[in-house]
């Protein structure tokens with residue numbers, strides 16, 4: 001059990017309840033719509049969440065964390081219990097160097113430039129970095145990620161980078177998306193998987209508002225912040 005500050009007791013109870021509800025809902029969607037042995041990973045999205053609460057969630061069984069901001073992550077990471085961490089937020093090329101030896105996957109790759117820098121630094125550090133290509137499925141100006149029309153070209157470029165391993169696709173569908181958007185992503189994922197092979201195994205799709213729908217439509221990894229940790233209110237910083 002994590003050492004929580006005394007005033008965190010209620011919060012811990014909420015976390016336990018949230019976690020149970022989420023596991024129940026994911027399992028329900030799986031039983032209804034998926035094969036029994038399909039794996040759906042639950043990621044805790046920890047932006048603005050303080051380390052003691054993150055550690056409490058690790059104690060509950062969350063073994064994968066998602067971080068959005070390099071600075072915030074670097075300031076918190078030494079306080080975490082052991083867990084895997086993926087970068088899921090918009091990442092500036094000049095910040096890759098700070099996380100190349102820290103995270104096990106970068107999910108938010110939407111350009112050749114960023115992929116190239118990850119490849120360069122991975123080579124330099126004698127490692128391979130797993131990545132996902134982020135798709136801007138709603139073609140929203142406010143969102144990062146590659147447009148659907150540009151996906152094939154980016155995949156081709158990334159495929160020849162020796163120190164980058166393309167593991168799948170990530171997306172943040174527009175708020176209020178209907179099922180067809182999720183199904184389109186799923187279809188895209190299966191099409192690419194058929195070409196690229198079984199190591200292309202990750203469809204990172206589904207957030208607090210839509211994770212059951214995402215699980216229904218083939219997601220292998222849901223990224224949950226609010227549904228797990230409650231509304232983000234601790235630190236309010238938006239870094240771009």
Ligand SMILES: *Cc1c(COP(=O)(O)O)cnc(C)c1O
Pocket residue numbers: 045047068088089172207208209223224225226227
């Ligand atoms: C914040 C964030 C999430 C989690 O959002 P919630 O709606 O709070 O679950 C998931 N993915 C990305 C990329 C995020 O930035």
